[in-house]
Amino acid sequence: MQDALAFDHRHIWHPFTYRADQPTQLVTHGSGPYLHTAEGRRIFDAISSWWVNLHGHAHPEIAQAVAAQAARLEQVIFAGFTHEPALELIAGLQTILHPNFSRFFFSDNGSTAVEVALKMSLQYFHNLGEARDTFVAFRSAYHGDTFGAMSVSARGTFTAPFQRQLFQVSWLDDPDNTDAETLVSQLQEAVQTQRVAALIVEPLIMGSGGMRMYSADKLALLAEVAHMLGIHVIFDEVFTGFGRTGELFAHHHIRQLPDFLCLSKGLTGGFLPMGLTVTTEEIHAAFQGEKSRSFLHGHSFTANPMACATAIASLRLLTGEACTLQRRQLAQWLEAAKEMLEKTPGLHRVRRTGCVLAMEVGESTGYLGNTGPVIYDWCLAHDVLIRPLGNTIYLVPPYVSSEADIQRATAVIRAGMAASWQPGTTA
Numbered sequence: 001m002q003d004a005l006a007f008d009h010r011h012i013w014h015p016f017t018y019r020a021d022q023p024t025q026l027v028t029h030g031s032g033p034y035l036h037t038a039e040g041r042r043i044f045d046a047i048s049s050w051w052v053n054l055h056g057h058a059h060p061e062i063a064q065a066v067a068a069q070a071a072r073l074e075q076v077i078f079a080g081f082t083h084e085p086a087l088e089l090i091a092g093l094q095t096i097l098h099p100n101f102s103r104f105f106f107s108d109n110g111s112t113a114v115e116v117a118l119k120m121s122l123q124y125f126h127n128l129g130e131a132r133d134t135f136v137a138f139r140s141a142y143h144g145d146t147f148g149a150m151s152v153s154a155r156g157t158f159t160a161p162f163q164r165q166l167f168q169v170s171w172l173d174d175p176d177n178t179d180a181e182t183l184v185s186q187l188q189e190a191v192q193t194q195r196v197a198a199l200i201v202e203p204l205i206m207g208s209g210g211m212r213m214y215s216a217d218k219l220a221l222l223a224e225v226a227h228m229l230g231i232h233v234i235f236d237e238v239f240t241g242f243g244r245t246g247e248l249f250a251h252h253h254i255r256q257l258p259d260f261l262c263l264s265k266g267l268t269g270g271f272l273p274m275g276l277t278v279t280t281e282e283i284h285a286a287f288q289g290e291k292s293r294s295f296l297h298g299h300s301f302t303a304n305p306m307a308c309a310t311a312i313a314s315l316r317l318l319t320g321e322a323c324t325l326q327r328r329q330l331a332q333w334l335e336a337a338k339e340m341l342e343k344t345p346g347l348h349r350v351r352r353t354g355c356v357l358a359m360e361v362g363e364s365t366g367y368l369g370n371t372g373p374v375i376y377d378w379c380l381a382h383d384v385l386i387r388p389l390g391n392t393i394y395l396v397p398p399y400v401s402s403e404a405d406i407q408r409a410t411a412v413i414r415a416g417m418a419a420s421w422q423p424g425t426t427a
C-alpha cells in the first residue's frame with residue numbers, strides 16, 4: 001500500500017488539492033454509505049463523494065445495470081444514432097419533471113451542462129437577431145470549472161489566474177443575506193444597463209459558495225421578475241437535483257419554471273459522469289429551420305449508454321417508496337443533528353434544507369479558512385469523511401445512511417470542535 005501511495009504522490013495531480021503533504025486514502029471498495037480503505041478502515045462518506053452518490057456505493061442494482069449495458073452496447077456516436085437507454089431515461093425523467101421540459105441535451109458533467117445552457121441562451125437570442133452578450137449571477141455562485149461556467153461563478157481564489165479570459169457578468173448580492181427588494185432592483189438595473197441573456201442561479205442552496213441557503217419565495221420572485229424583464233432563467237440543479245432539497249428538484253418548491261435546467265451528479269446515482277441540459281419546446285424551436293441556426297455543440301461521450309443505464313436504475317430507486325422514506329428520515333435525523341450542533345461551542349449559523357446540513361466554524365474566511373481543514377483531519381482520523389468549504393462544514397450524506405451514521409458524524413464533529421476550538425479564536 002505504501003508503494004501505491006508513493007506512486008500516487010509522485011504522479012497523480014489531484015483536483016482542488018493545495019496541501020502538498022495532504023495524506024491520501026487508498027480506497028479499495030465501497031458499500032452503502034461507506035468507503036473501505038486498504039488499511040481496513042471503513043469511512044462514512046458524509047458528503048456522498050462530492051455530492052454525487054445517492055443510494056450508496058456499489059449499489060448492486062445499479063452495478064448490474066452497468067454490467068448488462070456494457071455487454072450489450074458500451075458507446076455509440078449520438079449524432080444520427082440513438083439508443084434505448086437514452087430514450088428510456090428521458091421518458092423516466094419526464095414522469096418527474098414539469099411537462100414544459102420537453103427537450104434534453106446530453107453532455108458529460110455539471111460544468112458542460114451549464115456551458116450548454118449558457119451557449120443555448122446566447123444563441124437563442126442570436127438566432128432571433130437580438131444582441132445579448134451577458135448574464136446575471138449571484139456573487140458567490142459556483143457553476144463549474146470550464147470558462148463559461150467560471151465566468152458566471154464567484155470571482156476569487158478559484159478564478160484569479162484567469163480573470164482576463166472570463167467574460168463580463170452582472171452580479172446580484174448573495175440571496176442568503178440580501179432582501180428580496182434589493183435583489184429585484186439589482187436584477188432590474190442589470191437588465192436595463194446590459195444586454196442580458198439569462199439569470200443563472202443555484203436554486204435554494206448555493207453549494208460551493210458556502211452552502212448558502214435561501215427561501216423559495218426569493219427564488220420564485222427572481223424567476224418571475226427575470227421573465228417579466230424578457231430574459232431567460234437557468235436553474236443549475238447540478239447539486240440540488242434528485243432530492244437534496246427535500247423535493248426531487250429545487251424548482252418543485254415554487255410555481256415558476258426556468259427555461260433551462262442543468263443536471264448532473266445525482267443523475268446517475270453517482271456512478272458515471274453525465275450531464276443533461278433540459279429546456280423547452282420554445283427554445284428548441286429557435287434552433288430549427290436553417291443549418292446556421294442549429295446548435296453546433298457536442299461531446300464524444302454524449303448520452304453514453306452505460307451512463308444512461310445507471311441513470312435509469314438510479315431513477316427507479318429514487319422514485320421508489322423505500323428511497324422516499326429514506327429521504328424523509330434522513331431529513332429528520334439531520335434536523336436532530338442540527339439541534340446538537342447548535343449547542344456546540346464554536347459552531348454557528350447551523351442550517352438545513354432538506355437533506356443538506358451546514359454550519360460555520362469561527363469567522364468564515366472563505367475557501368482558504370483554516371479551521372475547517374483541522375476539523376476535516378479530525379473527522380477523517382475518526383472515519384468520517386467531510387470536506388469543509390473553508391470554514392463551512394456540511395453534511396450531504398447518501399440517502400441510505402442510517403440514524404447511527406448521522407449521530408456518529410455529529411458526535412465526531414462535536415468532539416473535533418471540543419479538541420481544537422478555543423473560545424475567542426477567529427479561525
Ligand SMILES: Cc1ncc(COP(=O)(O)O)c(C=O)c1O
Pocket residue numbers: 109110111112114142143144145202207208236237238239240264265
Ligand atoms: C451547482 C454546480 N454546478 C456545476 C458544478 C460543476 O459540476 P462538475 O464538477 O461535474 O463539472 C457543480 C460542482 O460542484 C455544482 O455544484
